[in-house]
Structures are given as C-alpha cells and as structure tokens.
Amino acid sequence: GAGVSQSPSNKVTEKGKDVELRCDPISGHTALYWYRQSLGQGLEFLIYFQGNSAPDKSGLPSDRFSAERTGGSVSTLTIQRTQQEDSAVYLCASSLFGRTDREKLFFGSGTQLSVL
Amino acid sequence: ELKVEQNPLFLSMQEGKNYTIYCNYSTTSDRLYWYRQDPGKSLESLFVLLSNGAVKQEGRLMASLDTKARLSTLHITAAVHDLSATYFCAGLSSGSARQLTFGSGTQLTVLP
Numbered sequence: 616g617a618g619v620s621q622s623p624s625n626k627v628t629e630k631g632k633d634v635e636l637r638c639d640p641i642s643g644h645t646a647l648y649w650y651r652q653s654l655g656q657g658l659e660f661l662i663y664f665q666g667n668s669a670p671d672k673s674g675l676p677s678d679r680f681s682a683e684r685t686g687g688s689v690s691t692l693t694i695q696r697t698q699q700e701d702s703a704v705y706l707c708a709s710s711l712f713g714r715t716d717r718e719k720l721f722f723g724s725g726t727q728l729s730v731l
Numbered sequence: 732e733l734k735v736e737q738n739p740l741f742l743s744m745q746e747g748k749n750y751t752i753y754c755n756y757s758t759t760s761d762r763l764y765w766y767r768q769d770p771g772k773s774l775e776s777l778f779v780l781l782s783n784g785a786v787k788q789e790g791r792l793m794a795s796l797d798t799k800a801r802l803s804t805l806h807i808t809a810a811v812h813d814l815s816a817t818y819f820c821a822g823l824s825s826g827s828a829r830q831l832t833f834g835s836g837t838q839l840t841v842l843p
Binding site for chain 2: 618619650656657658659660663671673674706708719720721722723724725
C-alpha cells in the first residue's frame with residue numbers, strides 16, 4: 616500500500632485479556648517503530664526494529680508488552696493480561712533507513728485500544 | 732533524559748490572526764521536528780530543523796529553532812480553518828539515531 620497500515624483501527628477488550636495489534640509498514644522501509652499516545656499526552660516510544668538487528672525494546676512499559684516483526688515487514692504488538700491503563704492509541708511508523716535525524720517517519724492512523 | 736514541553740496545549744484563534752506555539756526541551760537536541768495530526772489520521776511531518784537558527788516556512792506555517800535557548804517555535808500567519816489540527820514537536824536525544832521524544836501536542840482550533 617501507499618502508507619503505513621494498522622489494524623484493527625479500534626479494539627475494545629476486557630481487562631485481563633490479551634490483544635494483538637498489527638502494523639504493515641511502507642514497502643521497502645527497513646525501520647519500524649511503535650509509539651503509544653494516551654489521551655491528552657504526547658507520543659511515548661515503545662519499541663524500534665531496524666532490519667535484522669536486535670530490536671530496541673527500551674520503551675516497553677512492562678513485560679506484558681512484546682512485539683515481533685516477521686520477515687522484516689509486518690509487525691505485531693502483543694499486550695498480555697491487559698489493564699485499564701493500557702488504554703491508548705497505539706501508533707506504528709516506518710522509515711526508509713531508520714535514521715530519524717535525516718528522514719521522516721511515516722505514521723499509520725493508529726489502533727485505539729480501550730480496556731474495560 | 733530528554734523532555735519536551737509545548738505550550739499552549741489548547742489554542743482557539745480567529746481566522747486571519749497570527750499566533751505562535753512554543754516548544755521547550757530539556758537537554759541537548761540539535762534536531763527538532765514538527766508534526767501535524769488531524770483527528771483519526773496519521774501524523775504528518777511538517778518540518779525538520781537541523782541546526783541553530785534554522786528557519787523553515789511552508790504556506791502559513793513557519794518553524795524556527797534556537798538550540799541555545801532550547802526553544803523551537805511554530806508561527807501561524809493569517810490562520811485559516813484548514814489549519815485546525817493538533818501540532819506536535821519532537822526532539823531527538825543526543826546519541827540516539829532512532830528515538831524521538833514528543834511533546835503533548837497543541838490542539839489548534841481556527842474559528843471562522
């Protein structure tokens with residue numbers, strides 16, 4: 616596709632359930648990022664993938680959060696045993712080479728996660 | 732740890748008026764980014780400011796960077812309704828080529 620695609624666009628779940636959020640980056644982009652945007656807040660970095668390198672997981676808030684990227688393309692962010700404080704918009708972004716000091720990040724429209 | 736603060740968080744302005752959004756950051760960040768986000772939409776990159784004194788303009792928006800003051804501004808000239816959106820600034824931590832730290836955003840509403 617022409618842009619970064621995320622699915623689902625909205626997800627409502629019950630506390631304690633697991634959820635999976637999907638991101639399809641722009642074709643050919645080697646870098647993929649996950650950010651979280653809580654209501655009225657800025658974007659919080661979660662995790663970064665660059666090519667075949669080990670991901671930078673320094674932003675993941677707890678061990679309930681994990682992400683993988685298969686075949687250097689599609690990424691899945693998994694949240695286990697969801698809590699109400701996990702409610703937020705989860706944004707995925709990709710860039711061509713991962714050097715954010717030289718190039719733009721292209722963002723998807725996000726997944727709005729609501730934990731009841 | 733880089734911290735980025737924007738103000739105001741909410742801004743209502745009349746069409747045709749000028750205003751400035753401010754972005755302060757806490758530690759060295761010699762690159763500063765501005766993004767626009769429409770409701771339910773992706774973030775759109777507006778400007779990348781790479782050095783002290785950098786000024787970039789596109790249409791009614793002009794962004795500048797003062798690394799000594801750790802301040803970036805986004806100036807809106809003769810606002811029009813189409814500029815209504817949330818604007819984010821983001822800094823790049825020194826030593827990191829990957830991670831952007833975002834401000835909380837400024838929700839701009841341009842009234843007719």
